[in-house]
Amino acid sequence: MEFASAASEKHEIVIIGGGICGLATALAPHRKGLKSIVLERSETLRAYGGGIGLLPNAWRALDQLGVGSRLRSMAVLLQGDIGVGMLPITQHLIHWFVALPTHLLSGDKFPHDPKYIKQMTLELIKDFPSNIQEIIELSDLDSLSATHLRYRAPWDLVLGTMRKGTVTVAGDAMHVMGPFVGQGGASGLEDAVVLGRCLSMAMSGIEGNSKKEKIAKIEAGLDQYVKERRMRVLGLSTLTYLIGIIVGSTSPLVKMVAGFALAILFRDRAAHIHFDCGRL
Template sequence: MRLNTMETKEVAGAEDIVIVGAGIAGLATALGLHKKGVRSLVLESSPELRASGFAFGTWKNAFRALDALGIGDRIRKEHMQAQARDLLLQALEEELPRGTIRYSSKIVSVAEEDGNVKALQLADGSILRAKLKVAQKEQKEKTHVQVLIGCDGINSVVAKWLGLAKPSYSGRSAARGFAHYPDGHGFGPNILQFNGHGFRSGMMPCNERDVYWFFTFSPSEKDNGVDESAARMKQFVVSNLRGLKVPSEVLAAVEKSQMSDVLLAPLRFRPPLSLVTASISRGCVCVAGDALHPMTPDLAQGGCAALEDGVILARCLGETTIINGGIESKRVEAGLREYARIRRWRSFDLIATAYVVGLVQQSDNAFVSFLRDRVLSGALARRLLRLADYDCGTL
């Protein structure tokens, strides 16, 4: 890839490790590296810390990762079963040294120059280069980017550069929303879930005043237009939930949601078989979080897996020695290969299981519904608990 250097400017600084994306995976990796005594620079496209999604289920594996990062007890004190992502990101950010995150820095392309030399082009025209000497006096000192970690989500630029398969549409979409109860909702710390008839829906409290709800379905021609406004989306969800005869408090939560708190999005995932031979890492470049394992939300494990990634990646990188102020590429490459080995089959397992669980739970096929309700429900629950019992280890 050729860069138009006439329209770009170099960025000053000196970082050995650059992390693209200040989401759960990016900040967890940065914090893990910080705990190991390794500096990193996190590039975030938005002008401030920004959460994606609505809620984060803190399963057992997530708390093990949070404990490894040193913030598990803080999260336990502040939250119930569902964790608002912005609060988790704030907790991770506050543990990082000031200046670790550079905002308004959106990566638009990764270039390869002279073999292993890489350059990151930002949306504002800036370029981060690797291992280049200053060629002209008027140029500022260039940033030395020796390790690149893509934590830039499902549409990851870094994953594309590595050649990972594009995320696929699952054939399902999800509406999500928040209901706010100023005087408290009175619900216990329980998750309500309703499956079948072509839908999958659930509701769970996030704290004493906020309730998160979701509704997944397979769009058809008769559903055209439901995404034109939040009001139509709410009406669509409520009418279908009434058909399922769900409890009135579930309907009330949807109806109570503000227009700005309702979101509809297609559910996408990376084909799990593509990860069997995929280049999760190449040289000193790798991916983590949704950039590695985008999955449907049916296990509520996306954020948990991102925390696992952060701890394991920080451990694998932290065990590579920084020599004379620089990073020895062969040791880094070996560390990233080890990270890829550990995360390949875990990612495959999570993505495949989430996809199958979603299809089975949402199915309106009479035979599948019979198996789900009479035979598979216990097996699916045990499978979920086994996946949530994963131990990513310590730093």
């Protein structure tokens, strides 16, 4: 796997973005003997950022990528109250977040000044344990930020085109979703395993084929990847979409309708963690 800036070079597999899904997607074909190049805006690998929760299905994907055992030795149990989470990164560094209903951050209310972000957060968690308030109080201002949660509506996943020629999407580019079930990063890892498997099968033994035949086989492999992932990410996106409506809406009627839909479509709310993306 290489890291390079964009240039007029030819590579069989080019991956745009060196985040969680991008690096996993590079690792998957690498383990199948396929070379790839990763194009990333940052000049170096970043050793900072937010924490990520990993559910059992994510660990299955990481095991297929060959890094599960090492990461298990570094993992920390995430604990936190509803709307507030904290994850120790090092002895002197903690990643924390506070999730707020949309109406509290709409329009002119959306905070940009770090001082106001800290002030607003402390006011909102004034009834939480003192140790949580102390951690936020001691946070450096330049480390604070507020952002809207982004998501892709479920119907976009049904109707959207996820492949064009020999180009496809994975991770947030395919299925950005709310954090309500902790599957955003995990589903990106699943994407990497499935894409690596489909590409390696499509590219196996194509050296003697013509360029047109090679392209046709790669496109067929990408179509298989999209087929395998579409219904999985549609289910996750629908689940997080409905929960997001319940959390963010101020209308009791809208909350009730979303709640009924959630109860009908997802009777087992934990079923998504039992998913297995299969072998690489």
